[in-house]
Amino acid sequence: MKPVLDNGLVVTGHGRHYVVETEDGARRICHPRGKKSQAVVGDRVRWLAPAAGQGEEGTIEQILPRSNLFYRQDEIRTKAFAANIDQVLVLLGAEPVFSEWQLAKALVAAEAAGIPALIGLNKQDLPEPFEQAWQRLAAYRQLWPAVNPNADQQGAGPEGAAMQPLYPVFRLQLGATHAGADGAALFERLRGKSTLVLGPSGVGKSTLINRLVPNAAVQTAEISRALNSGKHTTTTTTWYWVDRAAGTAVLDSPGFQEFGLNHIEWQSLPQWMPDIGRHATGCRFYNCTHIHEPGCVVRDAVVEDGGEVASAVYGGALAMPRIAASRYALYEDLFAELRGR
Numbered sequence: 001m002k003p004v005l006d007n008g009l010v011v012t013g014h015g016r017h018y019v020v021e022t023e024d025g026a027r028r029i030c031h032p033r034g035k036k037s038q039a040v041v042g043d044r045v046r047w048l049a050p051a052a053g054q055g056e057e058g059t060i061e062q063i064l065p066r067s068n069l070f071y072r073q074d075e076i077r078t079k080a081f082a083a084n085i086d087q088v089l090v091l092l093g094a095e096p097v098f099s100e101w102q103l104a105k106a107l108v109a110a111e112a113a114g115i116p117a118l119i120g121l122n123k124q125d126l127p128e129p130f131e132q133a134w135q136r137l138a139a140y141r142q143l144w145p146a147v148n149p150n151a152d153q154q155g156a157g158p159e160g161a162a163m164q165p166l167y168p169v170f171r172l173q174l175g176a177t178h179a180g181a182d183g184a185a186l187f188e189r190l191r192g193k194s195t196l197v198l199g200p201s202g203v204g205k206s207t208l209i210n211r212l213v214p215n216a217a218v219q220t221a222e223i224s225r226a227l228n229s230g231k232h233t234t235t236t237t238t239w240y241w242v243d244r245a246a247g248t249a250v251l252d253s254p255g256f257q258e259f260g261l262n263h264i265e266w267q268s269l270p271q272w273m274p275d276i277g278r279h280a281t282g283c284r285f286y287n288c289t290h291i292h293e294p295g296c297v298v299r300d301a302v303v304e305d306g307g308e309v310a311s312a313v314y315g316g317a318l319a320m321p322r323i324a325a326s327r328y329a330l331y332e333d334l335f336a337e338l339r340g341r
């Protein structure tokens, strides 16, 4: 008799052990078939229960095709965070002071993977550092003529064109019951979706997960015990259901420190930085790198220090904001890093 394969969802993994959730919500430890362990959290898999007398642990026989894969890559290794996710939430805080370099890299990785990104700024109760951080995010909050007018519409721009921010940015106070000025809007945005939460240490990721998933700590402890790994939580991504029936899930993830982008081609970088990319259409040279060429429309669009990003470069329906000098500087640095390797 041919063995029957079951459908499952990889909810976490550690080394060659994975926790697979079955269709009825039960969880099983599974090993990958063969030597390679390529499954990633979020993978939909076909798995096989052990034959009678063969213990408790199943095998992952097949990984179903992915809609996306979010990963980073440095010189030494590739680290997959998750597969099949609907969006990435980069969580930052008024404290500690965030690195715009790390933020920009995470956003480039999300864009390159075709995954929409949101930004949360936590600790709104700390007015001064919060205001500074909020100002540092001005270029990300900047409204642009909408590419997809149905999403995120925030009023009309010149000539009535729909506008949307470069990235949706949410003001949060996750430590408080009200969750901050945009707390409710963020929770609304998470509903029915799987969201990978990224961010540096100390911004409030655990606070967010524990708030949304009250038994997260218990789940984590159970998984650690089952996988027999004390340091489990710091090394891998975990999928938590907020509302399984509604399809709402949050995934926590470790390590935001060095976000390697070795997998990104330098030629495609403007495509993954939407403010740069949307200006990169009329340069004199078709293969303009936007670094040094004459007749470069991108460099013409960069605001001088102290200038207004919002002041449009082109008139009429094409009105687009300028490019913030800090964003162009990030482009130059990322370009140098990708090209130099």
Ligand SMILES: Nc1nc2c(ncn2[C@@H]2O[C@H](COP(=O)(O)OP(=O)(O)OP(=O)(O)O)[C@@H](O)[C@H]2O)c(=O)[nH]1
Pocket: 122, 123, 124, 125, 126, 172, 173, 174, 175, 176, 199, 200, 201, 202, 203, 204, 205, 206, 207, 208
């Ligand atoms: N002032 C303030 N502090 C907060 C808020 N939300 C969380 N914190 C505090 O920020 C600190 C870090 O929060 P965590 O949730 O542990 O942060 P994390 O991102 O999980 O950090 P790691 O576990 O190091 O990755 C804790 O002391 C929280 O109490 C907030 O809205 N305001």
Ligand SMILES: [Zn+2]
Pocket: 280, 283, 284, 288, 289, 290, 291, 293, 295, 296, 297, 298, 299
């Ligand atoms: Zn150019």
